[in-house]
Amino acid sequence: MPDLTSTTTSPEPLTRRGFLTAAGSCAAHLAAIAAVLPPATSARLWRRTEHRVVSAEPFARLEEIGDGVWALISTPLGGDRTTLCNGGIIAGRTGVVAVEGFFQRAGAEWLATQARALTGRWPTQVVLTHFHADHVAGVGGYLATEEVTLRATHTTAERALETQPPDPERAAALRDTELLGADRETVVDLGDRRIRIVPRHGHTDSDVTLELLDRPIVFCGDLVWNAMFPNFVNASPAALSASVRAIPRATGMLYVPGHGPMAGGADLDRYIAMLDEVERAARSAYASGRPFAEAGAEFKLPAVLGEWATFSPQFLPRAFEAWYRDFRRSQSPGRDA
Ligand SMILES: [Zn+2]
Numbered sequence: 278m279p280d281l282t283s284t285t286t287s288p289e290p291l292t293r294r295g296f297l298t299a300a301g302s303c304a305a306h307l308a309a310i311a312a313v314l315p316p317a318t319s320a321r322l323w324r325r326t327e328h329r330v331v332s333a334e335p336f337a338r339l340e341e342i343g344d345g346v347w348a349l350i351s352t353p354l355g356g357d358r359t360t361l362c363n364g365g366i367i368a369g370r371t372g373v374v375a376v377e378g379f380f381q382r383a384g385a386e387w388l389a390t391q392a393r394a395l396t397g398r399w400p401t402q403v404v405l406t407h408f409h410a411d412h413v414a415g416v417g418g419y420l421a422t423e424e425v426t427l428r429a430t431h432t433t434a435e436r437a438l439e440t441q442p443p444d445p446e447r448a449a450a451l452r453d454t455e456l457l458g459a460d461r462e463t464v465v466d467l468g469d470r471r472i473r474i475v476p477r478h479g480h481t482d483s484d485v486t487l488e489l490l491d492r493p494i495v496f497c498g499d500l501v502w503n504a505m506f507p508n509f510v511n512a513s514p515a516a517l518s519a520s521v522r523a524i525p526r527a528t529g530m531l532y533v534p535g536h537g538p539m540a541g542g543a544d545l546d547r548y549i550a551m552l553d554e555v556e557r558a559a560r561s562a563y564a565s566g567r568p569f570a571e572a573g574a575e576f577k578l579p580a581v582l583g584e585w586a587t588f589s590p591q592f593l594p595r596a597f598e599a600w601y602r603d604f605r606r607s608q609s610p611g612r613d614a
Contacts, residue, residue, distance in 0.1 A: 369467020
């Protein structure tokens, strides 16, 4: 996993090699999307919300999606990457859970400050859905003021420590992480409300979803992207596809995606259809022996799947590459392709 912060400060045009390096992060991926998304399209995508917006900044807005539950929807396409990923606040009688550490300290601090204004409490726990820097790098913003318990799987904590620029405070917090089960769910009891934290994988080796037991709300981490083409850099696409299908479905369910606006069941359907379309095309290209770079660059999603930033020739090859890895693995089990 390349150092994500380094990719945010390189304005020079990307060479092929430069792209392959830079595209190894969610931030670079978002930058690639922002670069190719027509302004009208991106404005329409990011304006969309059916929920009450309780606070808004250039980098994000906070939407009330249930009683005591708020989704932080990042709006990074204008260039402000304070938060970069989505996350949120889940408040209960005995504690407040913040979801994600965000990209910059100021992002986590903003969410924590919002939590205090809305609930009277600074977050008591922070849950990291996976190790990517845009979800983890800012976690120190929670730690400056009060005691807070960081929760993540062992893999997430370990890979976050390995892959991010040194920050003694964050490193200490990550070493102190209260571990979430990697092969069993963890239930967080907030007195009047409980949250299932379910280990899954596919976007990375270790992802989690947070599923409220009293409300039809799921925080999906980067297993789900809405109206933005996902980053496959560490993905195992077959596992991703299975994990997304295992996310609870019911009428009226709300999904907080890792990136993009709030999603409902129809959005999740569209996302699954999009993943399937990529799989179908990658499978066919692999069978005919075409290089992933060439096949991915030529691939276009059908218009019926709606607005996805798929017209960039740059990031689809990465999805095809991930599928090719999966195909090779399934042909030679045990060999790490
Ligand atoms: Zn990610």
